[in-house]
Amino acid sequence: MTISILPHPWTHSPKKVSADMQVAVEQGLKPDEVKQRQQKFGPNRLRQAQRRKAWQILVDQFKSLVVVLLVIAAGVSLAFGEWIDSGAIAVVVLINAALGFFTEMRAVRSMEALREMGSVTTKVRRNGQIEEIPAEELVPGDIVVVDGGDVVTADLRLIEASKLQANESALTGESVPVSKQVESLAADVTLAERSNMLFKGTAVTRGSGAGVVVATGMETELGQISALVEEAQDESTPLEERLDNLGRKLIWITLAIAAVVAVVGILRGKEILLMIETSIALAVAAIPEGLPIVATIALARGMQRMARRNALVNKLAAVETLGGTNVICADKTGTLTENQMTVTKLWLPLGQFGVSGEGLETEGDFSRNDELVDPHQLPALREAIEVGVLCNNASLNTGKQEISAVGDPVEVALLAAGLKAGFRRDELLADLPEEREEAFDADVKMMGTFHRRNGQYRVAVKGAPEAVLEHCTHIRQNSDEVQEISNERREEWLAHNREMAENGLRVLALAAKNSGAVDDEPYQGLTFLGLVGFLDPPRDDVRAAIKQCHQAGIKVVMVTGDQPVTARNVARAVGLLADDAGDDAVIYGKNLKAPDELSAYERRQMVETLIFARVSPKQKLDLIDLHQNNGAIVAMTGDGVNDAPALKKANIGIAMGQRGTQVAREAADMVLKDDAFATIGVAVEQGRVIFDNIRKFVLFLLSCNISEIMTVALASFINAPLPILPLQILFLNLVTDVFPALALGVGEGDPHIMKRPPRDPQEPIMTRRHWAAIGGYGLLITVAVLGALALALNWLGMPVKQATTISFLTLALAQLWHVFNMRDHDSGLLRNEITRNAWVWGALVLCVALLLLAVYLPVLSGVLRVVDPGLNGWLLVLGMSVLPLVVGQILKLAGFSKV
Numbered sequence: 045m046t047i048s049i050l051p052h053p054w055t056h057s058p059k060k061v062s063a064d065m066q067v068a069v070e071q072g073l074k075p076d077e078v079k080q081r082q083q084k085f086g087p088n089r090l091r092q093a094q095r096r097k098a099w100q101i102l103v104d105q106f107k108s109l110v111v112v113l114l115v116i117a118a119g120v121s122l123a124f125g126e127w128i129d130s131g132a133i134a135v136v137v138l139i140n141a142a143l144g145f146f147t148e149m150r151a152v153r154s155m156e157a158l159r160e161m162g163s164v165t166t167k168v169r170r171n172g173q174i175e176e177i178p179a180e181e182l183v184p185g186d187i188v189v190v191d192g193g194d195v196v197t198a199d200l201r202l203i204e205a206s207k208l209q210a211n212e213s214a215l216t217g218e219s220v221p222v223s224k225q226v227e228s229l230a231a232d233v234t235l236a237e238r239s240n241m242l243f244k245g246t247a248v249t250r251g252s253g254a255g256v257v258v259a260t261g262m263e264t265e266l267g268q269i270s271a272l273v274e275e276a277q278d279e280s281t282p283l284e285e286r287l288d289n290l291g292r293k294l295i296w297i298t299l300a301i302a303a304v305v306a307v308v309g310i311l312r313g314k315e316i317l318l319m320i321e322t323s324i325a326l327a328v329a330a331i332p333e334g335l336p337i338v339a340t341i342a343l344a345r346g347m348q349r350m351a352r353r354n355a356l357v358n359k360l361a362a363v364e365t366l367g368g369t370n371v372i373c374a375d376k377t378g379t380l381t382e383n384q385m386t387v388t389k390l391w392l393p394l395g396q397f398g399v400s401g402e403g404l405e406t407e408g409d410f411s412r413n414d415e416l417v418d419p420h421q422l423p424a425l426r427e428a429i430e431v432g433v434l435c436n437n438a439s440l441n442t443g444k445q446e447i448s449a450v451g452d453p454v455e456v457a458l459l460a461a462g463l464k465a466g467f468r469r470d471e472l473l474a475d476l477p478e479e480r481e482e483a484f485d486a487d488v489k490m491m492g493t494f495h496r497r498n499g500q501y502r503v504a505v506k507g508a509p510e511a512v513l514e515h516c517t518h519i520r521q522n523s524d525e526v527q528e529i530s531n532e533r534r535e536e537w538l539a540h541n542r543e544m545a546e547n548g549l550r551v552l553a554l555a556a557k558n559s560g561a562v563d564d565e566p567y568q569g570l571t572f573l574g575l576v577g578f579l580d581p582p583r584d585d586v587r588a589a590i591k592q593c594h595q596a597g598i599k600v601v602m603v604t605g606d607q608p609v610t611a612r613n614v615a616r617a618v619g620l621l622a623d624d625a626g627d628d629a630v631i632y633g634k635n636l637k638a639p640d641e642l643s644a645y646e647r648r649q650m651v652e653t654l655i656f657a658r659v660s661p662k663q664k665l666d667l668i669d670l671h672q673n674n675g676a677i678v679a680m681t682g683d684g685v686n687d688a689p690a691l692k693k694a695n696i697g698i699a700m701g702q703r704g705t706q707v708a709r710e711a712a713d714m715v716l717k718d719d720a721f722a723t724i725g726v727a728v729e730q731g732r733v734i735f736d737n738i739r740k741f742v743l744f745l746l747s748c749n750i751s752e753i754m755t756v757a758l759a760s761f762i763n764a765p766l767p768i769l770p771l772q773i774l775f776l777n778l779v780t781d782v783f784p785a786l787a788l789g790v791g792e793g794d795p796h797i798m799k800r801p802p803r804d805p806q807e808p809i810m811t812r813r814h815w816a817a818i819g820g821y822g823l824l825i826t827v828a829v830l831g832a833l834a835l836a837l838n839w840l841g842m843p844v845k846q847a848t849t850i851s852f853l854t855l856a857l858a859q860l861w862h863v864f865n866m867r868d869h870d871s872g873l874l875r876n877e878i879t880r881n882a883w884v885w886g887a888l889v890l891c892v893a894l895l896l897l898a899v900y901l902p903v904l905s906g907v908l909r910v911v912d913p914g915l916n917g918w919l920l921v922l923g924m925s926v927l928p929l930v931v932g933q934i935l936k937l938a939g940f941s942k943v
Contacts, residue, residue, distance in 0.1 A: 053258045054229045054238045058203035062256050065185035069203055069256075072169035072187040081183035088182040088198055088260035090267050102145050166197040167450055169254070174439035176450050186257040190242065191437060192250045192483065193683075195710060199264045200242040200255030202226045206481035207251035210242055215265060221249045235265065247710075251483035252437060301753055309760040322756060322770050342741070342789040346734040354717040355727040356701065362713035365695055366731025370597060370802040371676040373667060373694070376604035376611060377550070378453070378703050378719045379681050380618050381580040385457035387432075389549060391540055392574030393521050394424045399461055404440070404447045408464035419465040424520055428573045429465045431554045432458035433472055435493045435504035437481075440469075453703065454552065457578055458506075476502055482566040486605075486661065490515070492566035494559065503566055505555040509541040509575060512553035516572040520556075526571055541575060545609035548617070549577035586618040589722035597801035598728065599676075601654050603664060608632050608657040615655050633658035639669050664690040677802070679724065681716075682708050698724060725798070732803075733793030739809055740866045741788045743818060746810075748781055748859045750822030755829045755855060765844050767833045767851035772908055775898065776852075779891050780859040787863070787883035794868050794877040821865060824928040829855045832924040840916055849899070849910040850917050856895055857925035860888055865932035873933065 053061050062069050066077075073081070164179040169187040179197035182188070188200055196210070208224040215235060225239050235243075242248070242255055244264040261267055306323035310316055343364075347357045357363055377383055390397040390410075397417065401408025410417050410425070419425045438451025440459040449456040459469060476495035484491035490507030505512065519529040537553075544551045555570040593600050602620060604611050608630045615621040621629050631653050642650065651674050656667065664680065668690060671678045680687075680694035683704040688711040691697030699712035700719045709715050716723045755767050768776070810818070832854040836847035863884055867876040878884055898904050899912060913921060 050258070052231045053201040053256075054233065054241050055231045056201075057228055058201065058226055058256070061201045061258065062203065065256055065258070067185040067187060067256065069187060069254075070169075071172045073183070073185055074171055077185070078170065078181075078183055081185060082181065085183055085260055085263075087180045089180050090262060164195060164197060166194070167191075173441050174450050175441075182257055182260055184257050184260060187254060188257060189252075189254045189437075190248045191252045192248055193704075193708060194248045196242045196244055196246045196248065198244050198257045199259035201258050202240045202242060202253055202255045204255075204481075205240075205251065205253040207483040207485070208248065208253040209250040210246050211249050212236065212243060212246045215243055215246060224251075224253065250485070252481060301757065305753075305757050305760050308757075309766075312760065312763045314760075314766070318766070318770070319760075322766060322773070341786065342734050342737050345790045346730045350714075350727050350730050353726045353730075354701075354720065354723045355730075356715045356717055357727075358710075358713055358715065362696055363731055363734055365677065365713075366679075366728050367733075367735040368677045368802050368804070369679045369696055369728050369731070371599045371601060371671045371678045372593065372724060373601045373603045373664070373671075373678060373680045374721055374724070375681045375683065375700075376602055376606055376614055377580060378683070378700060379716075379721045380586050380602065380614060381582050383453050383580060383703055383719060385453040385550070385578040385580050387457050387461035387576055388579045389544065389577035390425065390428060390574060391544065391577070392424055392428055393519060394422065394574075397425060399464065401460070401464055404449055404456070404460055406440075406442055406447065406460055406463040408461075410465065419467075423524070424522060424573070426465070427520070427556065428554050428576070429462055429467055430472060431504040431556050431573060432506065432576060433462035433467050433469050434476065434478070434495060434502075435491055435506045435554075436469065453580075454550070454578060458576070461576075479562050488567070490567060494562050494564075494566070496562075501559040501562055501564070503557045503559050503564075503570075505557075505566065505570055506552050509551055509553040510538060512555050512570070513537055513572060515567045516555055516570045518569075518571040520571050520573050529572060537572070537575070541607070542609050544575060544577045545607045546613060547577075548579065548581075548610070548613050550580055550606060550610055552576050552578070582614055582617045583720060583722070585720065585722045589725045590619050592725050592798055593728075596725075596728070596798040599654070601656070601667075603656045603659050603667060603680075605633075605659060606657060608655075611655050611657040620654055629653075630655040630657050633660055633663055636663050636666065639666050639673070642670075661687060661690065665693055668693050679728075681721075681724070682712070687711075729793075729798050732797050732800075733791075735803070736793060736797065736868075737789050737791050739814070740791075741785045742809055743814055744788055744863060744866050745781060745785050747818045747821035748825070748862065750818055751825035751829070751855065751859070752776065754822055754826040755851075758826065758830060759833075764830075764833065765837075765848060767829055767848060768855060769848065769852075769909055772852045772910070775908060776856055776859070779894050780856050783887035783891055784860060784863045784884065787881060787887040788866060788878075790883055791877060791881040794871060796871075821862065821928065821932065824931055825855065825858045825862065828858050828924045828927045831927075832920055835920060835924070836917065840920065842917070845909065846911050846913060846917065850913050850921055852908075852910060853895065853899070853913065853921045854925045856891075857921060858928050860891055861926055861929040862932070863888070864929055865936075867936070869936050869939075873937070 050056055050061060050064055056064075058069075067073055165176050166179045166182060167174055167176050167189040168182065169175075169189060174189055182198045186198075187203075188198065190196065190200075190208075202208070202224055203226060205224045205226050209221040210224060211221050222236070223239065224242065227240060229238060229240060242253075243266060244259075245266040259265075259267075302323035306319045309319035309322065346363055350357055350363075374380060384403045386402050387399050389399065395412050398411045399408055400411070410419055417425070419429055436451075436455045436458055438449065438455035438459055440456055440463070441448045441450075442463070449459075462469065473495075476497055478493055479496050479501065480494035482490075482492040482494075484507075488507070489511040490505055492503055492505040495502045495504065513529075513534045516529055516534075518526050519533060520526055541551050541553075553575055554573040556573060557570050590600050600620060602611060602615055612621065612625065612630050615629075616623055616625065631650070633656065636650075636656070636659070637646065639647075647670065650667070650670050656663075659667070664682075664687070668678050668680060672695070677695045679696040679698055680690050681698045681700070682688070682691045683700040687699075687708050691699060691708060691711040691713075696714060697712040699708040699715045701709070701715045701717040702719045704712075704715070704719075714727060752768065752773060756773075759765070759767050829851050833847055833851040836842045836850045837844070842850070864878055867878045871877060898908050899910055905911070
């Protein structure tokens, strides 16, 4: 097989390009042709940014101030002839690097795996059917179908275009959408002027069309540009930046404290080497070098939990913002409802007809007054069904064992209704070939198609009832009878529309006309055919999810393009409105004013209103503005290309994964793979859990570090023996700090977290009360350690080495038990988010085992300079180490500790 890819496809006609690509436009490629071309041209993807290699992650572990300080300590020990200390510090460096390497490696790979989950799809015509496939599988010669909201996934030579416009700013820098057409152009036109081409990486903003793939992967215009630039993104979130800033501030504070401790100790007559090593060890212990790593792990694990629950997060920063969300602006269709449209009713001038069968079922009956009817015997009913099938861009494939659909659910439902009546779209198009499409326009609220018949054109139109009726001059009665439509008849049919909407149906109007020219105005002089009602039932889990949001202090606002009556009924069904709520509970889009035109009373009314209907994309931006100016953190759902600005403007943009356009998905911070509102609640819950976990980890780590500094500092000031030695400090830094902290970072969280109000998004990680708690907990542990040292020396009369072993073990175990002080103040004493965290128990078992090895493994005990404390020593250690936990729990029960 030899495929000739023309060097300048925009200069040739669509027929010439498709012939050279050896593809029949109406059929597309066959499976065997696709396979051959995939082998020849490879996958349709750009050269991926280089993965962060394992050795790079390992090298990065040695690029920190902590490692520098440890190397200095090892050098000092070596200079004083302390070979064992120097070697032990070197081992600590390696262990510290290994811990950092494995934790960061896991986090990095988790993030890479999550990014790979968000694959882009595209609609392609193959073997006579429209399929939705991963964009990577596209090959030159494929026939790609595009609609407003799609991201273009390869370079296309257009063969069809209806009101087609594309945003090509990614390539040309031109922010204004470019209109597209199919006529050939000169060879020397610039990239920005190639109006018969669509380019990979750009977005279709309006209309519809189809094109032949003429370049994929690195051969596309985008690929040639990317070949010139090596992209490397290092994404850090505001939370990680705040943690880094916190760590840098603590470094200088602890270095100053360590220097003071060294000077005081030397002045008190202690060994110079010992005090230098102690001060360096203190500085190393106090620097929370694990903060960024644990934050990344917590974020990555939280994102994995969200992904398992169908919420795919595109941007790390969204995870932390989710926890502060207090307003959710949700679309109705597909988010609060099932988005499984079924035609259940046709209301024509001839009468009302019921339609049986649900979802994608293609078997069903039409009935009038409970009697079955044959649509073929009723010309008015037949014409209405035909218009719904013809004015359509969806595809319903019934040839396989399982029925599959591609396209808008409303249009799929119309195709299913057509099949129930015995009308197949491909058979209708054979008799009435489509010559032109007037794509759906959000402003006009209508769509039309032109079909050739006997030198004339049959125009099929569908759209919002009020829009269609406004453009109709006649109405279809029985058989061929057509009458002029009066204003009274229009009002009568608008009343029928409201009646259907009050019964929970989504309503579209159908119209048609005959035309003598394909370029005629599609919406002038239409003949009204009737109304079609679609049932889209509320999701079963939405009522409970909305109740959960209300308990969590989150306001849920419905923002829909549907009719006010339909919106109100769905809002009642899902618990957003009371059953007795009237028309005034819903604000109609045409009554919305711009924010700067609102009075204080109107502004307050807008913020308090829960249902907005017939809302335009611009009005969505205004609503977000209103809530944000009122101090809210707003999450906004959307699915269309016109929703992209609102998704970007919202604090959290949430796109629909099933029915959402690719433009919407790329603009959003989060994608719902199941389009379910309940998934938003899950994501908010995880956002709160992640922030709480990181706060607990920071509180735990800093209070442990402060206790070590206080212990050595106070002992130096009172000229007591050092309670912990340099290598013991480093050992604690690796054991009692790292593992419990990691366990806190990956905890499942408080199951009642969604019963709390949202946190202030401006609130720092550590508030004043948290800093007070850090100092208080640090002081409690310090008192316990120095108390144990004093009792061992003065009460039990132990030698200094045994007494310092007891103070070392007391500090280690006190820090381990201290993890239970991290429970929420309003949680249970024995059953809480800490005691239910299996990782915490695993960390405690591991750390206790390592402490026993430190005491009873001869080599390790010799390096750490610890001895067997004996039975009395162990009893003293256990009694004094549990003291900070007991006092901490008493303070929580008494209500003094709110952290």
